[in-house]
Ligand SMILES: Nc1nc(=O)c2c([nH]1)NC[C@@H]1CN(c3ccc(C(=O)N[C@@H](CCC(=O)O)C(=O)O)cc3)CN21
């Protein structure tokens with residue numbers, strides 16, 4: 024997908040060196056935005072292989088979001104990608120789906136006079152087993168798309184400010200809005216923080232899938248997926264390896280600017296590997312720059328297609344989604360900064 028390569032290039036060429044809570048440094052860029060027409064195929068990356076176990080992780084992650092679960096007990100049977108942020112009972116306070124499907128409604132005593140809140144009989148309110156009331160944002164969007172498709176209020180939020188302030192890992196992709204134009208269903212995602220090499224390819228795949236599923240359920244054609252990433256970053260290593268970028272970013276960026284043609288990215292990668300200190304022992308591939316330069320050197324291939332069974336968001340399983348006509352360059356391994 025061309026737009027992903029442009030995002031990689033924009034962050035590397037315009038980004039600043041930035042340390043952060045993980046201890047793995049980054050090259051970081053502010054407010055990157057791109058748009059993809061889902062009518063031209065499914066935007067799964069082809070410059071690295073994303074089928075097989077990566078696809079399995081992504082699709083089960085989406086099913087976990089849709090489940091509304093606050094824990095990863097089912098998800099971790101399929102993939103380890105969230106294990107590092109959960110406790111041994113599988114509890115995780117970055118439960119996207121918990122807020123998508125079960126956003127907490129204030130108790131009666133916590134409400135102020137004049138505020139509007141739905142009662143327990145309301146269409147999208149659930150009274151849970153222990154009596155607490157929650158709101159299903161995603162079902163609200165789906166039903167409103169059928170009833171009042173021109174609504175400009177089709178927003179879903181995974182952000183609860185008070186929870187985010189104390190959470191181990193507040194949601195990264197924290198709000199999305201659907202918008203109908205003609206017969207097309209568009210989706211705009213805002214992400215506060217994006218790990219361009221590892222997280223963002225999953226995020227693109229997940230929201231493009233979600234848009235296709237909801238378009239199918241509501242009778243629209245999948246339209247544009249628009250994505251804004253506020254802190255768009257490339258991890259570049261720890262200690263001496265990370266610091267090398269602090270001291271040499273200008274030289275690196277001048278060389279990147281001078282690249283002419285795809286082969287030039289490979290030459291830049293070779294220069295980088297010969298100049299930068301090796302990664303510390305046991306810290307292989309926390310520097311994502313070489314793997315991303317490799318991707319920039321590859322020609323994107325034809326976009327694949329998705330086939331999604333006609334089932335509701337409550338019934339959707341991994342088997343209901345088939346990837347068709349997918350061909351990709353070799354996989355690239357990156358390590359995750361915790
Ligand atoms: N630094 C960082 N980057 C992220 O993308 C990220 C976090 N932290 N923390 C929370 C979640 C977890 N996510 C992750 C975590 C790991 C992979 C990962 O290792 N992906 C491998 C495939 C691993 C697998 O499928 O088993 C890849 O090559 O894409 C991807 C997304 C996205 N998020």
Ligand SMILES: O=c1ccn([C@H]2C[C@H](O)[C@@H](COP(=O)(O)O)O2)c(=O)[nH]1
Pocket residue numbers: 043044192193195196216217218219221222223226
């Ligand atoms: O879906 C996701 C989840 C997480 N990320 C990345 C973005 C950051 O690199 C880390 C989160 O660290 P913060 O310090 O909380 O920003 O995880 C992602 O890209 N996509």
